[in-house]
Amino acid sequence: MRPIKVLVNADDVIEVLSTEGPLTPGEIADRVQMPRPSVYRLLDGLNAIGLTESLPDSTARLSLRWLHLADNARASMREWSGAHSVLLDLVERTGQTAYLSVLRNDEAVCLEWEQGRGIGVLVLKPGRSLPLNAGAAGRTLLAFGADVDTFLASSPRTRFTAKTLTSGEELRADVDKTRGRGYVISDEDVTEGIAALGVPVKGRAGTIAGALSLAGLASEIRTKQDALVGELRRAAEALETTAARV
Amino acid sequence: MAILEKSGAIIAALEDIGEATAQELADTVNEPVSSTYRLLASLSSIGWVDSKFRRGYFRLGVRFVRIGSRLEDRLSVRDACTAALVSLRRDTGATAFLCFRRGDAAVCVERLDGRDVRSLAMRLGDSLPLYRGAAPLAILAFLPEGEREAVLERFAVRRRDGEDVPGDKVLRDAIDLIRARGYSISDEDVTPGIGAVGAPVFNHRGELEGAISVSGLRNAIILGPPDVATLTVEAAADASRALGFGEGLENS
The missing domain is CATH 3.30.450.40 (GAF domain)
Structure with a gap:
């Protein structure tokens, strides 16, 4: 069974934000080879579940919640x-x-x-x-x-x-x-x-x-x-x- | 984005309870078990959940450990404190400092000079023993108890060797007061005429990273206005938040 596409794309966005730090949606679109509107939709979805956040300068970054998720993953x-x-x-x-x-x-x-x-x-x-x-x-x-x-x-x-x-x-x-x-x-x-x-x-x-x-x-x-x-x-x-x- | 929403709910549930069956997770997201299985299979394939350890049970995947550590590597305590130091200097007009612990001393790693006076104490790279000065005392007071006791024991030795270390009772009372108030005060104990207030900075695990302090003419700092103690505590809390302190604590 193939993994759900949205999740694969979401993970790609998380990956690029984790290795490069805050990026604009345009930069993300270039890095992960995805149309810009899809990146916007993904970021909205990821923001809504608290995995990313958008900054006033219009870049997106990983939320600090990842620090706790990492600790919880290890503890489990x-x-x-x-x-x-x-x-x-x-x-x-x-x-x-x-x-x-x-x-x-x-x-x-x-x-x-x-x-x-x-x-x-x-x-x-x-x-x-x-x-x-x-x-x-x-x-x-x-x-x-x-x-x-x-x-x-x-x-x-x-x-x-x-x-x-x-x-x-x-x-x-x-x-x-x-x-x-x-x-x-x-x-x-x-x-x-x-x-x-x-x-x-x-x-x-x-x-x-x-x-x-x-x-x-x-x-x-x-x-x-x-x-x-x-x-x-x-x-x-x-x-x-x-x-x-x- | 319903898929992401459901994935978010599963992650939050696993973050909360550590380990769960597909049935339990299906109940959390209000979905039939069959479609929850499909979602969990996808989440497993991208490493967000892991079901290898115990048959039938899911937990957060190693992917979170990977991504979280990259984020932690990128976060610098100094960068996280900069905004707080800038606003502290702006609101008080005094000199703002960031200090880290090094052994039984606190070393100054950032300093933004204030308007009125330029104290020659604590330039970048300078250090003070943890028993003297606002930032050092804030660090001493908020060290984990075991480490704090070890430092106090070493101070006792240095006192016996003739160093001008305050008495053990004096230090312990100061520590209690600082912990109760959430900030430290240095009233001309480093430089005559100069007072300072310090408060601790913590990371996302609640571990002590250092202390922020602000120093200036004694009366302006200790008597105000403005209320320098409150401003310093708020600046340190902002810096801690920028390091993830308090973030997601509702889940743990």
Whole structure:
């Protein structure tokens, strides 16, 4: 079944307002390739349900209600209600930045994080995402959670650094290696100088609920790799136990 | 736009109750279950609702987390406070400040000079300990209790080491008064002849972001007119609203 057209269009308008900030209806019409009268009608509808608002200078913007909707959406994911304390403990024990991410469409979306002691690695934070071809979170979810063929067939692969894996061949080999070893080593494939390690978090009936990862200075991650993987596995088990109780 | 209206009602219902069945949502929007299913399927496909976790139950989708965080990234506390600082200076003629907490001090990140006097204290980038000055005291008073107690403990150590920190009782009484009134007063405690009023700024989660203050000649600030305390509290409330504070609270 095809999604209702109005909703797809509404989501396109929300997307462009979220990435570009306030825009005039004319600018929105250009960006989303829609006739201007349709944009006006959509904005009226979105204003009426409190998702956008029109400003005196005739631009439209997202309403601040999105901040609360985001918090409510996260709070309603009760399977992760224990995540914050698990991440806090992980940072306490390792000093690195810790993330919990979930698979949505073809991205790894971060739900929770806790910044490390020395540096916070900012490329990922709650609400931000990584493509499945890069980073510990992305590649963990590619290897354990996603349909690799579908991803390779239909999704764009972003290049961040010279070390980012982008070809189908490289990514298939990486998926095999990751499955064999049980965790991902992301070595400067998103940010130069930064490395990360990721493990899957199991959900019900053998599904993968998310990815737990730690990121920090590449030199530190490399020398402490075994200990960090041990910490990640212990934390993933703690998350699985809480999620199973929900 | 009936579709958007119904989608809005479903979002509002999920925002309110967290998780619901198609039947419950159909009742909310006064639609047959079958057409509600079709709507929910569409909302799922664009990521606005999620039904993967518990069979038969719907909740808000991760899309809201994505969009909300982009909006949060765009909001700058400084930008959100600018309009409030401009009107505060206009209405009082005095100097308006925005301060953020840094450790046990407050640092000045914005300053709009007033008409009458130019105080040399608290230029951009300057800081004051949280026990001295209107904005620092407003920040101290509205810190979460645990953090506030930790700051007070460190102040006790600094007092023992000979720093001129007001007594613990004096600080605690000041904090109680500031919390009760909603604003702080600095009566010549930073610069002789200069008085100031400060009030806290909060974000959409109700977390303290900083404080707005206004400073000028002592009598003009403390005795007025105008009523500088009320103007400062209103300016800080406007700035908080611009950051989403109070927005949508009727739903939570």
